[in-house]
Every structure is written in C-alpha cells, then in structure tokens.
Amino acid sequence: MPSHASFLLRRGLSSVLVIIGTVTLVFLILYWLPGDPAELVAGENATRESVARIRVLLGTDRPLWIQYLAYVGDLARGDLGTSFATQEPVSLRLWAQFPATLGLTLLASAVAIVAGIGFGILAAVNHGNWVDHAIQNVMLFLTSMPSFWLGILLILLFSVTLQWLPAIGSGSLAQLVLPVACLGLIAAGRLMRMVRDSVLDVLQEPFVTTLRAKGLPERLVLFRHVLRNALIPVITLFGIIVGELLSGTVVVESLFARQGIGRLLVDALSMKDIPVIQGAVLLASISYVLINLVVDLSYARIDPRLRVEG
Amino acid sequence: MLHRRQLATLLAAPLLLPAGARAQPTSTPKPGGELSFGLDGAAVSSFVLDPHDSGFAPHNRVFRSIYDSLVVLLPDQNVGPWLATAWEISPDRRSYTFTLRRGVTFHDGTPFNAAAVKANLDRVADAQSRPLTALPDIGPYAGSEVLAEDRVRIDLHRPFEPLLRNLSKTTLGIISPAALAKHGAAIAQNPVGTGPFRFVSLVQGVEIVLERNPDYRWAPPTAAHEGPAYLQRLVFRNVPEEATRVAALQSRQVHAADGIPPQNIAALRSASGFRLVEKELLNLNYTLYLNLNKAPWDDEDVRRAFRLSLDLDALVRVVYLGTLPRAWAPVSPSIFASAEKELRGSWKPDLAEAIRILDAKGWRPGAGGIREKDGKRLTVSFADTQGNREKRLDVIQFARRQVARAGFDLSIDSQPNSTYRQKLASGDYDLSGASQFAPDPDVLARLHLPDQRVASSVAKTNDPEISRWLTEGQQEGDPEKRADLYNRTQRRLIEKTYAIPVYVLPYTIGITTQVNGLSIDSHGFPEFHGVWLNA
Numbered sequence: 001m002p003s004h005a006s007f008l009l010r011r012g013l014s015s016v017l018v019i020i021g022t023v024t025l026v027f028l029i030l031y032w033l034p035g036d037p038a039e040l041v042a043g044e045n046a047t048r049e050s051v052a053r054i055r056v057l058l059g060t061d062r063p064l065w066i067q068y069l070a071y072v073g074d075l076a077r078g079d080l081g082t083s084f085a086t087q088e089p090v091s092l093r094l095w096a097q098f099p100a101t102l103g104l105t106l107l108a109s110a111v112a113i114v115a116g117i118g119f120g121i122l123a124a125v126n127h128g129n130w131v132d133h134a135i136q137n138v139m140l141f142l143t144s145m146p147s148f149w150l151g152i153l154l155i156l157l158f159s160v161t162l163q164w165l166p167a168i169g170s171g172s173l174a175q176l177v178l179p180v181a182c183l184g185l186i187a188a189g190r191l192m193r194m195v196r197d198s199v200l201d202v203l204q205e206p207f208v209t210t211l212r213a214k215g216l217p218e219r220l221v222l223f224r225h226v227l228r229n230a231l232i233p234v235i236t237l238f239g240i241i242v243g244e245l246l247s248g249t250v251v252v253e254s255l256f257a258r259q260g261i262g263r264l265l266v267d268a269l270s271m272k273d274i275p276v277i278q279g280a281v282l283l284a285s286i287s288y289v290l291i292n293l294v295v296d297l298s299y300a301r302i303d304p305r306l307r308v309e310g
Numbered sequence: 311m312l313h314r315r316q317l318a319t320l321l322a323a324p325l326l327l328p329a330g331a332r333a334q335p336t337s338t339p340k341p342g343g344e345l346s347f348g349l350d351g352a353a354v355s356s357f358v359l360d361p362h363d364s365g366f367a368p369h370n371r372v373f374r375s376i377y378d379s380l381v382v383l384l385p386d387q388n389v390g391p392w393l394a395t396a397w398e399i400s401p402d403r404r405s406y407t408f409t410l411r412r413g414v415t416f417h418d419g420t421p422f423n424a425a426a427v428k429a430n431l432d433r434v435a436d437a438q439s440r441p442l443t444a445l446p447d448i449g450p451y452a453g454s455e456v457l458a459e460d461r462v463r464i465d466l467h468r469p470f471e472p473l474l475r476n477l478s479k480t481t482l483g484i485i486s487p488a489a490l491a492k493h494g495a496a497i498a499q500n501p502v503g504t505g506p507f508r509f510v511s512l513v514q515g516v517e518i519v520l521e522r523n524p525d526y527r528w529a530p531p532t533a534a535h536e537g538p539a540y541l542q543r544l545v546f547r548n549v550p551e552e553a554t555r556v557a558a559l560q561s562r563q564v565h566a567a568d569g570i571p572p573q574n575i576a577a578l579r580s581a582s583g584f585r586l587v588e589k590e591l592l593n594l595n596y597t598l599y600l601n602l603n604k605a606p607w608d609d610e611d612v613r614r615a616f617r618l619s620l621d622l623d624a625l626v627r628v629v630y631l632g633t634l635p636r637a638w639a640p641v642s643p644s645i646f647a648s649a650e651k652e653l654r655g656s657w658k659p660d661l662a663e664a665i666r667i668l669d670a671k672g673w674r675p676g677a678g679g680i681r682e683k684d685g686k687r688l689t690v691s692f693a694d695t696q697g698n699r700e701k702r703l704d705v706i707q708f709a710r711r712q713v714a715r716a717g718f719d720l721s722i723d724s725q726p727n728s729t730y731r732q733k734l735a736s737g738d739y740d741l742s743g744a745s746q747f748a749p750d751p752d753v754l755a756r757l758h759l760p761d762q763r764v765a766s767s768v769a770k771t772n773d774p775e776i777s778r779w780l781t782e783g784q785q786e787g788d789p790e791k792r793a794d795l796y797n798r799t800q801r802r803l804i805e806k807t808y809a810i811p812v813y814v815l816p817y818t819i820g821i822t823t824q825v826n827g828l829s830i831d832s833h834g835f836p837e838f839h840g841v842w843l844n845a
Contacts, residue, residue, distance in 0.1 A: 035728025039735075039766075042440055050441060086356050087495060096514055097355065148551075155557045168348070168549050168558045170516060257549040257558075259516050267355040267515070270695070272728035 004300075011296060015289040022285040023278065027071065030274050031064055037084050037272045058084055060274075071278070080282070081275035085268070090279040093264065098283065100170045100259040104179055104252070105245050105287075111184025112191055112241060117234070119188070120195025125222065127200060135192070143189035147248055151182040151255045168257040179256045183248050187241045194237050198230040205229075231302055239295035243288045339827065339842040344543035347836075348555045350569025351548035352699070355515035360498040361483035362434050362444040367591075367747055370480040371568070372518055372546055374835045377483025377503035380408060380427065381474060382530035383592075383749050383832040387646045389474045392530040393422060393484060393504065403469035403787050404452075410460040414528050416486035417508035424462035428454035429487035431464065446756060447476040449784065469785040471792060472752035475646075479749060480835065504528070506539040506839040518546040526839075533839055534827065540842035559584070559820050565843070566821040566828065568836065572633040572701070578820045585825075588818040590644050591834030594753050595637040596702065596745040598709075598810040599769045603737050606688065611667050613807035616690070617657065618664035619716035620709055626813050629704045637811035639800050640754060647751045647793035649800035656804055664716040673717065681717035689719040693739035695730035702743060705812060731766040744768045745815070749833055751796040755780040758803065771808045 038055035055061040059070065074081060080090035123135040142150070158178060159167035169175045202208065203226060211221045250262030261280050268276035351368040358364045361373045381389040381397075394408040414422035434444045435451045449470035455463045466473070476482060489502035501509045506529065507520035526538040547564060549555040552571045556578075559567040570578060570586070578584045600607040600616075607613050626636040643650040668681055668688075676682035680689070690713070692706050703722065710720040720741075725733065733739050746753055755762050757769035759780045779795040786792040803809050817834040827840035 033726075033729060034732045035726070036732070037728070039731065040728055054440065086498075093356075093514075152553050152557075155554060159561045159563070160557045163561050166563055167554055167561065168547060168563060170513075255551045255554055257516065257547065257551070257554060259513060263515055264355040270727040272726070 008297075011293055015293055018289055019282070019285050023072075023075070023282055024068075026278060026281045027068055027274075030272070030277060031067075033272070035272050036060070037274060040271055041084050075282075080279045083268075083276050084273045085271045085276070090275045093276060094261065094279050094283055097259050097261050097264045101246075101249050101253070101261040103176065104183065104249055104258070104260065105242065107176060107180040108183035108187065108245050108248075109238075109242055111180055112187035112245070113238070115185065115188035116191025117195050120192040120234075121199055121222070121227070123192065123196040124199035124203065132196075136196075139189040139192045141189075142185050143193075145186060147182055147186055147251050148255055150186060151178070151252060154178050154182055155256075170256075170258040170260070175256075175258075179252050179258060182255075183245055183252055186248075187245055190241060191234060191237065194234050195230065198233050199226060202226045202229045228302055232299060235295050235298055235302070239292045242291045246284055246287060339540050339840075340845070341540045341842065342542045343540075343843040344545060345541050345566065345825065345838065345841060345843065346545045346547060346564040347838075348549045348558050348564035348567030349546045350550070350552070350555060350567075351546075352550050354548075357512055357514060357518060357548075358498045359501040359509070359512070359518070360442075361480050361485065361501075361503075362430075362442045363498065365443045365481070365746075368548075370747070371835050373480040373483050373501075374505070374831065375507040375520055375544060375838050376501050376505045376509060377480065377485065378414075378505050378528065378530075379479070379483055380410075380477045382532055383475060383478040384532065385832050387475075387644070387749075387832070389478050390531050392478075393528065397474075403471075403785075404466045406464045406466075406473065407457070408462050408464070410462065411528055412460055414504055415525060416489070416504050417502045417523060418486050418489055420486055420488045422484065422504050423459050424456040426484060426487050427462045428456055429490065430482075430484050433485075433490065434482070444479075444481040446762070447472075447479060447482055449473060449476075469787065471784060471786060472750040475750040479833070507541075507544050510543075516548055520544040520546075529839055532831065533837070534829075535840065539839045540827070541838060544838050556820070559822070562822055565825050566819055568817065568819045570818045570820045572629075572631040574820070575633045575818065576631070583823055585821050585823060586818060587821060587828055587830060588816040589830040589834055590642055591747055591815050591817045592645050592749050592832070593642045593815055593834070594744075594746040594748055594757070595640060595642050595811045596700065596743055596813055596815065597637075597640055598741055598743050598812060599757075600808065600810075601737060601740050601742075602770045602772070602808060604740060606690075607740065609671065610806060611671060612673075615664040615667040615671075615716060616713060616718060617807050617810055618660045618667070619713045619718065620810070621659040621712055622810075622812065623659075625705060625708045625712065629701050629708055630813065634816055635814045637814045638804075640803055640809055640811050641748075641751050641796075641800065642814050645749065645751055646789075647796040649797045652797060652801060653804055656801075661715055668717060675717055679714065679717060680719040687719060688717055689721065690740045691721055691723045693730055693733050693742040694722055694724045695727050697724070700815065706743075734766040734768060737770070742768045743812070747833065751799075752780075752784060754796065754799055754803075755784065758799070758808070769809065771803070773802065773806065773808070776802055 037060055038051050038058055042051045042054050059067060083090055083093055119135050119139065123132045126132045155167045155178060158165045165177050166175050167178065208221060208226060211225055249260055250266060253260035253262040261283065265277065265280045268280065349368055349371065358369055359372065361377050364370060378393050380392060380394040382392040384390045393411050393414060395411050396409045398407045410424060416422060431448060431451060431454050434442050434448055449472065450467035452465040452467045457463055483503060485497060486502040489500065490497055493500045499512065506523055506526045508523045510519040510521050512518045521543050522539050522541060524538050527536055529536045549558055552569060555567045556570065556574045558564045575586065579586050600613055602608060622636050638653040638656060639648050639650040641648045673681040673683045673688055676687065680687050682688065694703065696702065698704060706722055713720050734742065757763055757767055758771040758776050760772050760777065776799050779799045783792055783795040786795060817830060819828065819836060821828055824844045826842050826844065829837045829840060831837050
C-alpha cells in the first residue's frame, strides 16, 4: 500500500523534526539561563583559573553555534555526551534510571486504560442512574487531586494504617502498586469522562437504533459498533495523557522515594548539568513522539475510513 | 613545650567512664540484623561518597559509618585521640606531629599509616585538580612529612588553630590511598575507609548498603565499645519527602528516619513503639544575611528598622511549633566561643521604633502601605534555591507579613542553584539565608572575611575590625583569647545588623523501640557503631 507507506514516511519525518526542534529549543533555553556550569562543577572554593580550566574541559568556552553543532554531531553518532557533574557518560546515567520510570509510566497507563474505559462504559450504559453518579463523583474526586496529595493519602491508608503495601523504594512489584495507582487513577478519571461522553454521543446516533431494530444483542451493539466509534477521541486524549504521566513521574518518584528520570532531571537542572538535561529531555520527547505515532497508526486500525486519506 | 600527648590522654581518660556508664544496656547487645535508615537526602540523584568532596550534610551523615578521623570531637568541644593516639604542636604552632594507632587497616586490607595520612591531606590540598570541598578545612597547609610508619608531621604556612577540630570532621575522614589510586574520581561511588561499616553497593539516589567491618577494633573513646559494630547490615534509604519518610517509619518499613518535621515530633514522642533521639547540630545557625553592598542595606539604620519589625520569638514558635529554640548568636550554642549567652535578649522587636526610623530617613508610606523614597519602593528581594527545606520558606512568608507592617515589601525570588549562585556573586539580591555545619567558630571567616570567602558568598560583610579579629582568631594559640575574638565578632555582627540568626537546629532521628544504642556524635551526626536490634 503506497499511500500507507508515504503516510508512515511523512509521520516519521515530522516526528524527527519535532525531536530536533525540542532539542534545539532546550539547548537555547539552557544556554540563556544565567549561571555558569563550570563554576558549579568547580565548587565553592574554586579559583578563577580552575574555573577557566574546567570551562575548557566542558567545552562551554566555545561560541554557542559551535557547541550546538558539536552536540548535534555527537548526537547523530549516538553519543549523548558526558555529565558535567559526575563525569559519567550521560547514556549510563539515563539507562540507570530509565527502566524504573518506563515501568511506572507503562503500568500507570494500563491502569488508566482499564479503569478509564471500563468505568466510562459502565457510566454511559447506566446513564442517569446511581451507578453513573457514583462513578462520576469518584472520578471527579480523583481528577481534582494533585498527585502528591493523592499519594500521601494512599500511603497513609495502605502503608501506615493497613500496612498492606510498602511506601518507599523501587525494585519489587509491591513497591510499584502505590505509585502506579497514584498516577494511573488520576489519569483514569480524565479518560473515563471522555469515554462516557463519547459513548453517550454514539449511542444517540441513528445507526445504533438501526442495529438494535435489527435485533442485534445489546452486548454486540456496544462492544462491536459503539465502542469502536467512540474510541477515536479517547485515543487522542490517551496520547496526551501518556505525556502527562511521564512528566508526573517527577513528583511521584520523589514522593515514593523511587529511582527515575524525573528525579535525575530535577537534580541535573539545579546543577545546570546541560548534557544530562538534554539527554533526559531527548528521551522524554522520543517516548512522547513514539506514543503519538502509535496513536495515529491505531486510528487506521480502529476506523477503516481513516486508512487511505491519512 | 606543651605535651599534647599527655593532655590528650588526660582528656580521654575521664571520658571513658561516662561513655561506659552511658552504654550500660538494659540487656546484652545482640549482634546481627539489618537496620534500615530513612535518610532526609533531598531530591539528589547521585550520591557523592567522597568525604573530601561533599559539604552536603545528608551524605556526611553516611560518611561517619565508613570513614574514621585522626581525632574525635569530645562533648566538651576539645578533641580526643582516634586514629591518632597523641600529637605534639611545635612552639611556633606551625607543625603538628601525630602518633598514629597501629594495627588499623582499611576495608581493602591495606594498612593505615603515616603515608596514608599524607596522601589524604595532599589530595585535599592538590591545586592541580578541581578544588575539593574540604580545602578550607586544612587552611594554610604546607605539606606533610612521614617520620616513621606511625608518625607524621603536618606543616602549615602560618598557625591555624581550627586545624584539630577540623581534623575531627567527616570532611577530613581518611580514605584508603590504594582505593584512591585505583578508582580516581569514581571513589565517590566506591568508598573505602577504616570505619565500622564497609561499603557494599548503592543505587544512585535511592539507597546505600553497608555491612559490618569484622576487623574493627579502633572506635573512638566516645564510643560505648571498641570492637566491631553489632549490626550485620546498614541500609540508608533516601526518602526526600518528609511525609513519606515519617509514614515509612510509622509503618516500620524503616527502623529509623531523620529530619522529622515539627508537626510529627510531638506525635512520635507520645506514640508507643517509637522514640526520638535529638541533639544540637554544631552549626552556623540558619541566618538571614543582608546584602550590605546595596541600598537600602548600606544604611545601618534601615537594617535596624528591618530587624525591629521582626518578631523572631513568635515566628520561630509558630513555624516550628515550639520544637526548636530561636537563635541569638551566629554560631550554635554548643560550639566553642558561641556568644549565645552574651547575645540573649540583646534586642527586642519594636514596630513603633522601626516606623520612626523609616519616617526620619525619608521613607514615606506609599501605595498599599509600602514605603517609598525618591520614587523608589522599599522592596526586599529574598533569593532562595532550597525551597522549603527545614520550613525556611515558611519563615520568610511569616517574616513577610511582619515587616509589611513597617512598610517593607519582602518578596521571594526562587531560582535553580546555578542562577541563585550567579545572583549572589553579582550582588543582585537584598536578602538570603544559609546555614553551615562546622565544629569551630572559624567557620565565620568563610562568610565574613572578604579574602577568604567565595564570590557567591551569601554574606558581604566588609568590616575592618571583624576582618582583624577573624584573622587573629585563626592564629591565636591561647584558647581564652581566641574565644574572646570570636565572641567580639559575633556581638559586632548583631550590633551592626550584618546578619540576623533565626533558629538553632537539633538533628532529630525518630526510631522504633526495636532500635537500641543509636547515638549522635558531638558534631550532631548519627553513629551506628553501637546500634543493635531487639528480636
């Protein structure tokens, strides 16, 4: 299918542009922020000479455009550079933290999808009765919660009072439950509202009445026809929510004393450790772009009408 | 010539008794087990376990278990023997000859000796590499000479009286020279010392695992016993969020946690199953520093009016719920030569007087009650980078309301560390705050002595008398005269309103009653050597 291939090519190209744009923007912002990384690396007792020496060592003495070209050149060869603060390769520092963040984000997304879509449908088919009201109220409560506050409540209930789950650390599955619930439930609340509204809209459409008139069982009407139509806006929202989940890990990782890219980023920002910040932002933007690429491709799977035009 | 060796023995001897008495356990210590410690380690993602290169207090709390020092700080603020059993100071006070303890080995099996001491101090002094955090601790260090396997002489360019106390700091803990040669800068992730625990592993930003050093026989005289630690394993878990840290303690996921916030202190004291261990941290108290180079603080009367409009007693009581005392002197009360007693009650809040001064100075009330003069508003920008650590932003918020009554407009300028330091260096701020742990009042020189402070120093004091006293203080051999110099310095800092001390920080650890023998050393850092767990 040539049209499908060209769609992929165009999406791929625009994704690369988005990533290059992000990296460039972050590079410029970091450069213009006040504060000399060499002074921070040199420490409190540094002499002017040692700061100058470190500046040469880090390469921050060169003009902006040369630094930028060198950075992009290294990037093209897959080299993320060396951390200013610890002198370790950035890729190593990222790799040490990334699995924990990835696990947290993916599981939180799974919770958001299962709970969001499940309760969304349940609320829609029970439109107007107590089940609908109960679900809506709980989800309103969850979406209104900042993650640090919901996290503290979860810890107080499940860790301190009931003593069922650990509050801190990363490594075991049990340690993932509370942070995943914290991130996932907040996102589930937003997805649920979208699913509910979307399913209700589709249920009003004439073709649903036709299907019911044909005598198709309600279960099939709902899952084979209504849901497929209702999912398009939900998937769009999901692409955005995954991005929010990624950024939400900054707070949740600190709260639950976990490893992760979020904490690495906060630490690197305070030290103006430009290569690490760049690496973390690059990783996040690639993840975000990839997820949205998958989202775009899945439209075509779900709705054949979108397949050819793209 | 003073026989320091005898003096050291004299000092140490009476101490062994109270230490032994303090250690009398209700039951016999039980070896073994793992202690999990919830560390208030902030949101850092890299642990720097290089004692010479970290001024970060949470990491220094870990160092004490891995690294020993040449001397130990005693409760009376003198120093006692540790890895050095005795020392002599030359009559010109520029040479210190240490006799070292024999039979001490590093965790990697290499011996601790005079060459190791020299290698450590030379490393700190090495100007070729990046300057290490511990550099000011050795002052005018000229070099070391190995006299024998167990004798080393440290030479100074000029007398430096803070040296002995500084040698008791974690920042001058002794690292294995073999490990330094092997790991280079990566020593920060592979620490090797002579301490009661040796390093096993770490997960960056999350946890540090240590295990018992079975060969340990050289605990300082302040310890309850000389031999190896009781605990088999010691795990520091970094829990930056205070609510989570307290929750982890309450649910017993950790045996102990430090940095207990005021709102939980009362609850933990009264809860069954938990205890609170606390001790004053030897500290340059958290202090507000006024940028003296810039209007309006270049005018002493306006500085005084600002302070008169502050009610620190009320502020500290409300923000910290009565869990810690307000500070009167720049250095905390237990430090040698603290002027806390002399300065107690040295000034009182007086809003009417503050208003009278500002009126007389031509600052007239303008829009919103904020004073103005020649079209300029009386604004004060507080530069900050630490967020609400130790509730310091709550302090500023509270102060903001107090000083507004006199017509000051106090605002908070929160910046990342890099920007913050840039602002301090360029002088683009009016007010900022800081604290610094230290066992000797010479720490004042790092802020108030212009040629010994860094460009990004929070203090901009440039007072000839203070400069003279601080310089003399580094060289004065007579303790009484020396104390007088620092006492005068502190009194002048307050008298001229160069700095406004806010509170005295007790280091606080919450523990479950399963934990026995946990102590805090004279600096205010936790000691795990004597800790054992109930079954």
